Amino acid sequence: MRIKAYRASPVARLADDRPVVAILTVDDEIQSFRGNRANFADLIQTGRELGVTTYVVTINDLKLKSPEVVGYTYRPEEEAWVQEKFPRPNIVYNRIPLREDERQPNVKRKLALISRQPGIKMFNRRFFNKWLLFRWLYNNPSTRRFIPDTKKLTDVFVLAGLLKRHRLLYLKPVRGKAGVGIMTVKVQPEKHLPYRLQIQEERGSRTYRCSTMRSLWHRVSEYSETIGEPYIAQQGIALVSVDDRPFDLRALAQKNQAGKWELTGIGARVAGNTSITTHVPRGGNIDDPEKLLTGIFGAEKAQQVLANVKRAILLIARQIERASRSRLGEMSMDLGVDTNGNVWFLEANSKPMKFDETDIRQKSLQRIFHYSFFLHRGTKQTGRR
Ligand SMILES: Nc1ncnc2c1ncn2[C@@H]1O[C@H](COP(=O)(O)OP(=O)(O)O)[C@@H](O)[C@H]1O
Ligand SMILES: [Mg+2]
Structure with missing residues (x-):
């Protein structure tokens, strides 16, 4: 070259x-x-x-x-x-x-x-880690209410304890992305094989049924070892769905020309038929959140839910930045809405992927520079920071 x-x-x-x-x-x-x-x-x-x-x-x-x-x-x-x-x-x-x-x-x-x-x-500067994100947001009263019950998956007792409180759990590697390594556990006490473990695969997912906690733990730890990362276990949220396919919301928060967090846009990601996650490469598709939520809750409640989602995003972005003690200009966030209309934080990413929605995409590119102008003005005034 x-x-x-x-x-x-x-x-x-x-x-x-x-x-x-x-x-x-x-x-x-x-x-x-x-x-x-x-x-x-x-x-x-x-x-x-x-x-x-x-x-x-x-x-x-x-x-x-x-x-x-x-x-x-x-x-x-x-x-x-x-x-x-x-x-x-x-x-x-x-x-x-x-x-x-x-x-x-x-x-x-x-x-x-x-x-x-x-x-x-x-x-x-850094990628996020799902366990630290959870701790940062749990430690602040303004963001705690958005966080599903989450523990570090260190032994079978953690799993057993959570399964007493929740019928569905998500097990996720702390440094995962794009659904790699995710498992779900569902308890169906009335069944002969009461523990149903699903493991995310390239396309679709594999299912195991286990009769005891011990055999469930055996499968879970065997698989998590192949991923080679520590895991968190998290309360599964009963996500709202369309045509039996759950969806979640993917938001982009960025700093603006005044150095303040703003919402750039929100898209909906609908799960593929056989997937336990909503990632587009796993058969998921994108849709309009307002349309989907209105179909479920009606116009008025959908507006309320969306307003809560937007408020949550800004509170969460500020708290993540504060707790990470590191300068952030943007982050993407996965949020769930449950069937009662409550808003839940699922994860945030410091290296957001491109948004396919063209309006969000355009704005997201410009905001990087608006924020850069803001930072630059500060540099010239103070020499640092
Ligand atoms: N606690 C949960 N309850 C319900 N669904 C979840 C939960 N955690 C994750 N998911 C689903 O799995 C997807 C992937 O989880 P996420 O935490 O975003 O991991 P990744 O880093 O692999 O994207 C989410 O977008 C959501 O659809
Ligand atoms: Mg995600």
Whole structure:
């Protein structure tokens, strides 16, 4: 790939009140850099429209002492990624795509250096962990009521204790995503084999029936060992459904030009026929939350439920950021609504996937830059933070 030197255009020189935004990712031997290229190209294009220099930079290429760094930009007219020299960023949007990458020692070291670097503000430094999310939200009275009963799945007694209180449990790896490793347990006391264990598979799910807690635990621990992650066990929420298919809500919360959390949009995700989760790659589909909720609760109650959902999202986003003690610019959230209209928090993600709803998508791209402008104004006033 050729390297072209960045030459500050007259506009760019005049515009030193504009941030320089780097999308941070990790190096890749074959592809130069990892991550969702279509997403990165959309971000660069949005930056261009807003007059903000935006590029992709890798952990190794982001030299903190040099005034210029080597980065990548996308040229739509050539349909090509090209390497260029850019001014050092003052805003770093972390989009390292995988937890495995984030765990590498050189990556951890660099992230720590960037976060301490005067003149650079980074946001979304880390992936979340489902157990910590639960603790953070449980520890605050304003968010506790949205949290299903949740325990760390350390032994059979935890499982037995929860099953006394709830007939359905979700077992989830603390660092999972896209439904990988999720199990459900349902108790049907009247049956000869009262414990029904379902394990999420590539498509659909596998079912086991167990006669005793001991045999159930055996299956659960056997499977969780293949995933190799600690698990949480969580009260299953009786999600509202359409045509017998449960659905949940996926929301995007982002900071705006004033540095305040705002709701960018909410979509509904309806579960595939044979899936225990609502992920689109597992046969789920997207739909309009207002339409679905109105079909279930009627217009008036649906509006109330949606208003509660929106309030919950902002409370939760603020509390997660406060408790994580780390700067966040955005997060996506999975929320459930039960058949009584109560709102439940299922999980949040600090590396949101692209939303397929075009209005949410457009707004989400712009807000990244609105927030960058906000951060940049702060940098210039105080030199740091
Ligand atoms: N406690 C729960 N009650 C009901 N459904 C749940 C619960 N937890 C998860 N789910 C379902 O499983 C899906 C995946 O769970 P989630 O916690 O988002 O894990 P992942 O990180 O794999 O996306 C959710 O979107 C929801 O449909
Ligand atoms: Mg999820």
